[in-house]
Amino acid sequence: MKRRLRDIPWAVTMLVPSMALLAVWTVYPLVKAVQNGHLSCDSTGNRCTDAGWGQYKVVFLSNEFQHALLVSIKLALLTVPAGVVFGVGLAVLADKQLRAIGVFRTIFSSTVATSVAVASLVWFVLLQPQIGVLSDLFSGWFPVLKNPGLLNDHGTALSAVALSSIWANLGFTFIIVTAGLQSVPRELYESAYVDGAGSVRRFTDITLPMIMPSLLFVSIVLTTRALQSYGEIALLTGGGPNPQKSTTTIPYLIYGQNSIIHNNLQIKSAAAVLLFLISLVFAVVQFRGFEKRVHYGS
Amino acid sequence: MAADTVRGARKAGRYALLVAVSAVVLFPIWAVLMQALKSGPDSLDHPRSLLPVDLTFGTIRAAWDQGDLGRLLLNSMFVSVMVTIGVVITSLLAAYAFAFLQFPLKGPLFIAFLATMLVPGEVTVVINQKTADSLGWINSYQGLIVPSLASTFGVFLVRQMFLQLPRELREAASLDGVGHLRFLWEVAAPLSRPTLGALGLFTFLGTWNAYLWPSQVIRGDRAHETIQIGLERLKNSDISKINLVTGGLVVAALPIFVMLVLFQRQLVRGLTAGAVKG
Numbered sequence: 001m002k003r004r005l006r007d008i009p010w011a012v013t014m015l016v017p018s019m020a021l022l023a024v025w026t027v028y029p030l031v032k033a034v035q036n037g038h039l040s041c042d043s044t045g046n047r048c049t050d051a052g053w054g055q056y057k058v059v060f061l062s063n064e065f066q067h068a069l070l071v072s073i074k075l076a077l078l079t080v081p082a083g084v085v086f087g088v089g090l091a092v093l094a095d096k097q098l099r100a101i102g103v104f105r106t107i108f109s110s111t112v113a114t115s116v117a118v119a120s121l122v123w124f125v126l127l128q129p130q131i132g133v134l135s136d137l138f139s140g141w142f143p144v145l146k147n148p149g150l151l152n153d154h155g156t157a158l159s160a161v162a163l164s165s166i167w168a169n170l171g172f173t174f175i176i177v178t179a180g181l182q183s184v185p186r187e188l189y190e191s192a193y194v195d196g197a198g199s200v201r202r203f204t205d206i207t208l209p210m211i212m213p214s215l216l217f218v219s220i221v222l223t224t225r226a227l228q229s230y231g232e233i234a235l236l237t238g239g240g241p242n243p244q245k246s247t248t249t250i251p252y253l254i255y256g257q258n259s260i261i262h263n264n265l266q267i268k269s270a271a272a273v274l275l276f277l278i279s280l281v282f283a284v285v286q287f288r289g290f291e292k293r294v295h296y297g298s
Numbered sequence: 299m300a301a302d303t304v305r306g307a308r309k310a311g312r313y314a315l316l317v318a319v320s321a322v323v324l325f326p327i328w329a330v331l332m333q334a335l336k337s338g339p340d341s342l343d344h345p346r347s348l349l350p351v352d353l354t355f356g357t358i359r360a361a362w363d364q365g366d367l368g369r370l371l372l373n374s375m376f377v378s379v380m381v382t383i384g385v386v387i388t389s390l391l392a393a394y395a396f397a398f399l400q401f402p403l404k405g406p407l408f409i410a411f412l413a414t415m416l417v418p419g420e421v422t423v424v425i426n427q428k429t430a431d432s433l434g435w436i437n438s439y440q441g442l443i444v445p446s447l448a449s450t451f452g453v454f455l456v457r458q459m460f461l462q463l464p465r466e467l468r469e470a471a472s473l474d475g476v477g478h479l480r481f482l483w484e485v486a487a488p489l490s491r492p493t494l495g496a497l498g499l500f501t502f503l504g505t506w507n508a509y510l511w512p513s514q515v516i517r518g519d520r521a522h523e524t525i526q527i528g529l530e531r532l533k534n535s536d537i538s539k540i541n542l543v544t545g546g547l548v549v550a551a552l553p554i555f556v557m558l559v560l561f562q563r564q565l566v567r568g569l570t571a572g573a574v575k576g
Contacts, residue, residue: 007399010478014395015407017388021448026414029425036425090323093316098309106562107320110327113558115507117526118551121533122326125333125543133329136344167326175566228420231509235530251420255514268424276421 030276037270048266059270064260067245068253069278071158075249076226076282078162079169083222084215086166087173092203094174095181105178112171116231119168124236127151127160151237157246161236165229173218180214181207216290220283227279230255250275334358334544341541361532361545366520370528371549377442377524378505384443385501386494389452394482396453397460398468408457415450419510427514437519442512446505452497459493460486496564499557503565506554525550 037059040051051058059065090108094101111119126134129149139146144153150160184207192202230251233239239248239256253259254271261267328348333341335353340346361367395401396408426445427436435441463486471481487494512524520528532539532546558565 008401011395011399011401011404014391014399014478018392018411018448018450018453021388021444022411022414022450024429025426025445025448026417026422029422029429030417032425033421090319093312093319096312098312104316104320106559107324109562109566110555110558111323112565113503113554114551115526115554116509117507117529118547121529121543121547122330124533125330125540125547126326128540131342131540133333133344133347167323170323179566224418228418230420231513234509234513235533251510254420254424255510265424265428272421272424276418279418280416 033269033273035269036266037273039266041266055266056270056274059267060274064253065250065271065274068248068250071245071247072227072229072249072251072278074158075162075165075229075247076223078159079165079226080219080222082162083166083169083173084219086170087177087218088211088215090170090174091177091181092207095178105174108174109171111168112175114168114171116168117235120164120232120235123160123164123167124151148241152241154241154244154246157237157241161229161232161247164232164236165226168232169222169225173222176214176218177211180211184210212290216287219290220286223282223286224279227282228275250278330544330547333541334361334548336541338541341544357541358545358548361542362549364539364542365528365532365546367525367528367546367549369520370523370525371553373439373522374506374524374526375553377439378502380439380443381446381505382498382501384447385449385452386498388448389456389497390482390487390494392448392453393456393460394478394486396457398478398481398486411450411453415454423510423514426511430515435515437516437522439522441515442522442524445511446508449497449501452501455493455497456490459490463489492564492567495561496567499561499564503554503557 038050038052038055039048040055041048094104094108114122126132127145127150129135129146129152132145135145135149142150144150144156150156188206188210189202192206197205227249228251229249233247233249233252234256237247238258239245239252241247248256248259250271253261254268254275256262261271332348332350334357335350335355336347337352337354337356340352341357392411396404396411430436430441430445433440435444467485468481471485476484506524507526508524509526513527516523516527529543529546529550532543
């Protein structure tokens, strides 16, 4: 009992740096954002009245937020399933003891180090309608690449953003799934082989159930990243093409330079809190859905 | 004999597939690199632009001068190094308290720490930008560095490492009269070097690559801009100079690719820490 009290001064000294920083830069802004979310202020921002929790409902139901939510969900649908499938494909392809396999693994993981700005600008250059190499090489098949450009067409802009995201996330997914594959006990494959199971059966009956925890982790991370995409939108499309605002995701609605709520701190706060809750709901739903099928090694 | 031929053919098939897929994955990087290494008109002559011929550093040099990339690289380096050192120190201290000290409310406090991991940056940036503004930290190094100096992930990671160290170590040390700070510095931290390495690497990469927060706290001030947000200026210059963007991209990505190659193992270990067992 005496020990518990004697350590207190040390505990306080050692915890204060982290606690103070987290209090100021994580807890305070969350609380403040929730609070701001139900204030309504005049254009000067000085006189505010309490608009109550109803303001969250108003923001959530507004056309702008509903549109941005739809764009964010579409982006998640475009990037997550494709990203997971490609990641698993690469990992299975490289999961063999072959000479020089390390080189291929390095190549497959290489995009893990690209930042959102670098990945986005790489695709911006490749897809630039007048001089981009992809636009020049493939415009015969896809005229949209030249006119008006994949990123400038209402119908293709979001898919082009998704393409850049899928590529940028490939390295991450590959690394996680590879680690998952390596933790599958080899005996399982051997006994299945002896029982006469073909390679497809072995993949669906052994590999897939065994790597479910990795797939769950990857899909939650990828979904969160998709719902919270800001940099790729800012650099690739600026939320456009307009007037449809085809790529204005929720984060871009909140932080974008030319967003209509750019100067309204209260609405921005409410939208940010809603984004947090929406990400949380998506994570929980995926967790629940997967959990039934997940095999945590015993 | 026949079985050997089949196996050989399968192996060749897999190599062919590996090479083809690698080409697709690497294509964007290759195309940008080749364009960056050509002079203006050559870089636009597709598909010849993809061949490694007529290489020159002229474009990268022009991007370097026009984008002030030397300054931006220094800013990114300074900010990333400071944040990395800060995060390792604050994480070591808090993790030590949670792993080796006894104090009231330790359990609930730790849960409260972990809970902050759920709060995404996208939510806090709105208010943090206001806070930075009221502190006069817009367009400053403090604004870029201080908000990132504590990491819940870091505290958690280092605590887990400390809990794996034998209890007897600490007991023996306190019998010898070794204080907490000396034990932390001379015993616990050195024994946790791989974990600290992974934490440092992740913090460095994360800070170097950050986009949202720097874009909100630095508003057009070149003296403090990081390379990630500075690249955008090259993109916005006129279209005849768009190949300057490729030069800028090479400069911005190179340090990180070097790190990736040097520290691949630590990176993989850190990334997979939470994933495999769910």
